[in-house]
Amino acid sequence: LQDHLDDHAFSFSPNITLKKLPHLSDYLQDLQPAGPNPLDHNPFFHPSDGFYVNKSDIVLRQVACRLSPSETIASPSHHLAYIRAGPRKQIFFDHCATRAAIVTCGGLCPGMNTVIRELVVGLWDLYGVRQIYGIKAGYRGFYSIHPIELNPKMVHNWHRRGGTVLETSRGGFDLTKIVDAIENHGFNQVYIIGGDGTMRGAVKIFEEVRRRKLKVGVTGIPKTVDNDIGIIDRSFGFQTAVEMAEQAIHAAHVEAESAVNGIGLVKLMGRSTGHIALHATLSSRDVDCCLIPETEFYLEGKGGLLEFLEQRLKERGHAVVVVAEGAGQDLIPRTTAQKEERDESGNMVFLDVGAWLKTELKKWWDREHPHELFTVKYIDPTYMIRAVPANATDNLYCTLVAHSAIHGLMAGYTGFVTGPVNANHAYIPLADVAQAKNEVNIKDHKWEWVRSITNQPDFVKSKQNSV
Numbered sequence: 001l002q003d004h005l006d007d008h009a010f011s012f013s014p015n016i017t018l019k020k021l022p023h024l025s026d027y028l029q030d031l032q033p034a035g036p037n038p039l040d041h042n043p044f045f046h047p048s049d050g051f052y053v054n055k056s057d058i059v060l061r062q063v064a065c066r067l068s069p070s071e072t073i074a075s076p077s078h079h080l081a082y083i084r085a086g087p088r089k090q091i092f093f094d095h096c097a098t099r100a101a102i103v104t105c106g107g108l109c110p111g112m113n114t115v116i117r118e119l120v121v122g123l124w125d126l127y128g129v130r131q132i133y134g135i136k137a138g139y140r141g142f143y144s145i146h147p148i149e150l151n152p153k154m155v156h157n158w159h160r161r162g163g164t165v166l167e168t169s170r171g172g173f174d175l176t177k178i179v180d181a182i183e184n185h186g187f188n189q190v191y192i193i194g195g196d197g198t199m200r201g202a203v204k205i206f207e208e209v210r211r212r213k214l215k216v217g218v219t220g221i222p223k224t225v226d227n228d229i230g231i232i233d234r235s236f237g238f239q240t241a242v243e244m245a246e247q248a249i250h251a252a253h254v255e256a257e258s259a260v261n262g263i264g265l266v267k268l269m270g271r272s273t274g275h276i277a278l279h280a281t282l283s284s285r286d287v288d289c290c291l292i293p294e295t296e297f298y299l300e301g302k303g304g305l306l307e308f309l310e311q312r313l314k315e316r317g318h319a320v321v322v323v324a325e326g327a328g329q330d331l332i333p334r335t336t337a338q339k340e341e342r343d344e345s346g347n348m349v350f351l352d353v354g355a356w357l358k359t360e361l362k363k364w365w366d367r368e369h370p371h372e373l374f375t376v377k378y379i380d381p382t383y384m385i386r387a388v389p390a391n392a393t394d395n396l397y398c399t400l401v402a403h404s405a406i407h408g409l410m411a412g413y414t415g416f417v418t419g420p421v422n423a424n425h426a427y428i429p430l431a432d433v434a435q436a437k438n439e440v441n442i443k444d445h446k447w448e449w450v451r452s453i454t455n456q457p458d459f460v461k462s463k464q465n466s467v
């Protein structure tokens, strides 16, 4: 078996640590390859020598690094590497015996339908799989709703539609019932599309499948509109979200400019990370202050938001504030019930920072300038952004990620996530991705860039100076 896995002998520099990927053969001793990849005979592909990926193809995690004086470019101290995604020469699933299940969980994200479509079309056209099923309504659908059969004709225009045709839900994660259902339905490939919570569930499914020694490949396809999942460069939907967010900022700017002392306030997605707010701020250039969860802000006093807006209105007559939904949560008063509140998946419920800010701004103006005109136009485009179909870039991403996931499972890998690492698609252990967070680094140049184009105060420094 080892011969089939090692395409040819190779060795890495001891400085490179290759992240080992689980393979079905790790726990299925009698497993044999099903044969050569059927793409060999696919009239559309004509695979050349360089078409297949083998085990010596890796993707380095770090491409930019600072070398210490003792290092040379040829021997940087340490590199983490992942196995490169793509089709393998040998596959471990016979197309007639493959039964694939696809499920979507968590919130909506542009591109979910494209991923489903590309999984169906890819399995069908690339590998000749005919038994492809959609699990309705998230994890709970495995054990509570009959799966629906999918084929290319049925999904042909799904990439034009927002949301998820398979439907999604939160909660309902019952590990035993889910894996029992996978066994009972005879699924041997499971494609799980969802956010951070979904990926943590996918790890548990993979581990239970392995414990039961089932020949079932499990892969996670991260869906995170706000880009909060680590290791991978980004997930699908993010670029679409930034594009839509920019439109909301533009509208807020028009409203603010057209009013006397007008403030345009836009709340954007981002519970734990401010990537959408940051990128939309940088691309729009109309934002005067960008507030994200990774760094604190305050309203009153020297160096606070109100003092800054006062100055801005005096100078320009208007201002635009962008706030990520997770920013300032500790500033908003919460009732005891609100402190305890959780959604069906157990996540803390966030209070509406936009609505709170709008009220606080109005109170401040009425107090300080009772006889002057003032307008706050609050735009919350969250549900509008989540529901749109993916843009061209995201659609392309969805295709690549779906096809990579198929190639990986067909090759017998399991318990992995596929996604771009430094722009090259790689296979990453699910458990690593489920733990990794992708936060905005407020110490790097991007955040400095935001501060330089907005001129907003450095709240952290101002607070320290005022103590």
Ligand code: ATP
Residues within 6 Å of the ligand: 105, 106, 107, 108, 138, 139, 140, 169, 170, 171, 172, 173, 194, 195, 196, 197, 198, 199, 200, 201, 202, 204, 223, 224, 225, 344, 345, 347
């Ligand atoms: P998003 O936050 O982008 O909406 P998500 O995947 O994080 O997506 P959640 O509602 O948190 O959304 O989780 C989706 C599914 O994963 C739910 O069915 C939930 O029960 C399950 N889940 C969440 N966390 C875990 C966990 N730690 N273990 C097992 N299942 C989990």
Ligand code: MG
Residues within 6 Å of the ligand: 106, 195, 196, 197
């Ligand atoms: Mg989540």
